[in-house]
Amino acid sequence: MEKMSRVTTALSSNTISGKTMFCHLDAPANAISVCRDASQVVVAGRNIFKIYTIEEEQFVEKLNLRVGRKPSLNFSCADVMWHQMEENLLATAATNGAVVTWNLGKPSRNKQDQLFTEHKRTVNKVCFHPTEVYMLLSGSQDGLMKCFDLRKKESVSTFSGQSESVRDVQFSMKDFTFAASFENGNVQLWDIRRPDRYERMFTAHTGPVFCCDWHPDDRGWLATGGRDKMVKVWDMTTNRAKEIYCVQTIASVARVKWRPEKRFHLATCSMMVDHNIYVWDIRRPFIPFATFEEHKDVTTGIVWRHQHDPDFLLSGSKDSTLYQHMFKDATRPVDKANPEGLCFGLMGDLAFAAKESLINSDTNRKPYAGGDRRNPLFFFKKTDPTEQFAHVSSALTIYETDFDSNHMDWFVSTAQRYLLSGKPFAELCDHNAKVARELKRPQVSTTWTMLRIMFSDPANLPAAGLNHSLSKLGSLPLMNSLKDSGLGTESRLERSKGDNRQDNIHLEAGNSHISNNNEENEETEGSDGPAECMFGDAELDDDDLYSMDHENQAEEQEYTLPQEGFQLRHEIVDNPSAPEHFQQDKADSPHVSGNEAEVPCLTPIESFSLISISQPLFTHHLPASFFCPIVREMLSYYAEQGDVQMAVSVLIVLGEKIRKEIDDLTQEHWYMSYIDMLQRFELWNVSNEVIKLSTCSAITCLNQTSTTLHINCSNCKRPMSSKGWMCDRCHQCASICAVCHHVVKGLFVWCQGCSHGGHLEHIMNWLKSSAHCPAGCGHLCEYT
Structure with missing residues (x-):
């Protein structure tokens, strides 16, 4: 307590004063650093390296460190650090891979003190140890970290994270530990005294980690920021790094700095x-x-x-x-945010949050009196104007229910069982429709079946299969969709056959299907549904359709019509005459005009249980682009409902048939959303397959970014530089089985902790009875 009192007294006697101010620089800045007594600041960049004095009213340029007639890349700085113990000592990280120290106490114009050129690529970060004066750490784009002793002319330690580029390094305030962040999303903790292996490594972000910073007071807290637009705070005092806070920003995080005393x-x-x-x-x-x-x-x-x-x-x-x-x-920003809140009371009251100015402007509102429950008013306590930036707490509450409908088991099962490639288009649609039907998702099952009918070759659609599919679908969704897409707006569909003959098929614009002259059918005629009906929620399940199928068959037995209108013939002559009873039935229909009754009917005619459509409707060669607008609306519908799984699956299965109809940005958004959901459910294989099969160029490259395989020799523990399995250092084969001591020529499994391994079967059998490494190194291996 006595020591803290002295520190507080010293600070209060040397209070920093000033105001918000700025100055123009000669060039863009890449990094800045401030000296220990906060009186000077150094600004470094590709074309600037200056020191400014911080006065109460302005910045004053004190020293320009870019001297000399010849331009040198040593002055092109990516980072700069001012030593917090030696006021004349600076260090810079150059874009040519050099680490340079500067001594401001030198009498000459050139203040460069030492030059280290051991890095081969851009050095992204330099950092002085907080208590060891001569210890300097650097992190480079070449994936290496080096520790320099300023009393020597070269580095004393090299740390290889065997990972992607090092973006930031920061010494801990309490000991010889430092943290390093990498472009592959990992963060490693090292002991400066042990350069052979890191102490801990964990994945902090889904993309590159650009920055990290140790908390000045809670020295076990480490803040990291990355390309995924998140700032995460980790508790490093536990055995495993534990995420304790997470802040979502709106852009990639380049720098993060803890605020002093807060x-x-x-x-x-x-x-x-x-x-x-x-x-x-x-x-x-x-x-x-x-x-x-x-x-x-x-x-x-x-x-x-x-x-x-x-x-x-x-x-x-x-x-x-x-x-x-x-x-x-x-x-x-809190002052500009609108208050939001809504709550229903037990007595039927409604409470809401609003700005006081809006409610006071309501002249019709009665003043609130004690005991009056009709117009209650509640306002926040007015803030004290003398209190700067008072902390206001907020909370996010999520309510979960135990209803089975809210479980995501169907999502996992669908992702695992769907087939997206490897079979003909029709088989893929049939398989996925069957999967959706078994998972009790009739709407999705219907969609897959309709896609097969739309985009399959008509010659490959057997009549029996078509009859079965349409009887499952029902009449309204199919005909409403065809009508809204253009077929139903015309009074007839013309099909040319030969040179001088046209056969006409008549579909009434207001009729959903061809009438069977049935009273029950008359009740449903004239019903118009939206185009989305084809892909909307199915109102009939398979059992209902099955019962309706048999009821209609029973009703059809009352007619004198045979099962087939007439026998199929190998050749149809011009202007065939239809059977008398069929013409009579058609002429008697109240929805058919006299002229239409005289038009001969096409053959063959197929009778369906719920729909009557002539076969030429589907044998007519419609281009694939005819159905694309409908499918595009369907995909948008599913995506808006939150089912990006269906949208992405259809995109992959249809491929080029639908790809050009949807802009690349929308496709990328769907793919990223689906891949994120798959990875949240730890469906890594499915996620990888979706990335590989995607038709979006921005997605297919995801599997190729930040992918590096580093192989160490299991004997000498050093990296394998050659492409073969023979170590060029110890001349031992790296693929020796630790159990049978033979060379592994097939599948090889190894422990990431001790690098020993062998045949998969041998290692699995060994670990069933023993937890220790079969090579005898004493490591506790685990097969997962």
Whole structure:
């Protein structure tokens, strides 16, 4: 307590003063850093490397470190760090792979002190140890991290994460631990004294991790930010890294910095699109705590001016400006947000949240009196104007029910059982329709069947199969869809056969199907349904359709008509005459005009249980593009209902038949949504298959990004540089089975902890009786 009192007294006696101000730079800034006493700031970029003095009213340029007649890439800085113990010591990370230290105490104009050129690609980050003066750490695009002792001319340790490029490295405040973030989404923890292997590794984000920062007070907390637009706070004190907070931003996170003296506050800036700087309260991740909106281009560097002062933030940007932001001048997004809330009471009352100004403007509203339940008013307590940025808590409540309809078992079963490739189109549709029917999803099953009918070759559709399919579908959905798509708007469908003859088939515009001159059928005639009826919720299940099928068959037995209108013939002569009883029945129909009754009927005629359509309706060669508008509306309908699984499955199965009808951005959105759901259910194989079969170029490349395989020798534990299985260092075969000691020529399984392995069968049998590695290294292996 006595020590803390001294620190507080020292700080209060040296209070930092100033205001929100800025200055124009000569070029865009890539990074900034501030000295220990917060009086100077260094700005570094590709074409700028300057030191500015921070005065109360303005920035004053003090020193330009880019000197010399010949331009040098050593001055092209990707990052800069000012030592917090040595006020004259700076370090920069150059885009040519150099790590440079600068001594501001040198009497000459050129302040360059030491040059390290061990990295082969751009160095993304440099970091001084908080207590060890001569220890400098770097992280590079070549995937390596190097520790330099400034008293020597070369690095003393090299850390290989065997992963993608290193984007950030940060020393912990308490010991020799440092964290490194990588482009493949991983974060590794290393002990600076053990360069052979990292202590811990975990996947923090779904894309590259651009930044990380240790909490200055809760030293077990590590904040990370990445391309997935998220900032996550991890508790590193447990055996496994535990995510304790998550903030969703609107753009990729390029920088993250904890706010001094505020345990739950951190600042972020974006890598692209968004120019603002946000200060978040991680306990309320739905809306920023404060926002700085001064920059006109992307913010590239942020740093709090003093490690014990939460009121001043410095930032550099691509708009070639350097800003000092005063926290009290920040905007509060909460003030601009509309209050939202709605709740029903037990007595039938309705409570809602609204701005006081809106309710006071209602002149017809009666004043609220005590005991009057008709017009109650509730308002938030007015904030104290002297209190800056008071914390307002918010909560998100999700209610779950136990109804079976809300379970997602059908989604998993459908994803696992669907066939998307490998068989003819008709078989794929039939199989998927059967899967949907077994999962009690009649609407989806009907959709697959209709797709088979629409896009299959008519020659491959047997009459019996067509009859069965249409009897399952019912008459209304099919005919309403055909009518709305253009078939029903014409009074007749013409089909040419020969040179001088046309046979006409008549479909009435207001009629859903051809009448059977039945009283029950007359009640359904003239009903018009929307085009979506074909893909809408099926009102009849299979049992209802089956019973209707038999009822109609029983009713048809009362007619004198045979099962077939007449026998099929091998050749149809011109102008055939229809049977008398058929012409008479047709002429007696109240919906057929006299002229139409005189037109001869086409043969053969197929009688269906629920629909009567001549076979030429489907043997007529309609182009695939004829049905594309209907299918496009159907896919949009499913996507809007949240069933992207159906939308993506149909996209893959139809392929080029429908691809051009839907814009690439919509397809990419559907694919990404479906792949995200599959990965949430841990359906990795299905997700990989969807990516591989996708017709969208932006999706097919997902399997090829950040994919690297590193192989270590199981004998000497060093990376295998050659392409074969023989280690060029110890000259041992890396694929020796630890159980039978023979070379594994087929499937090889190995432990990621000790690198030993062997034949799959041998390892499985060994681990059934023993948990220790069969190679005798003492590692506890586990087969999962």
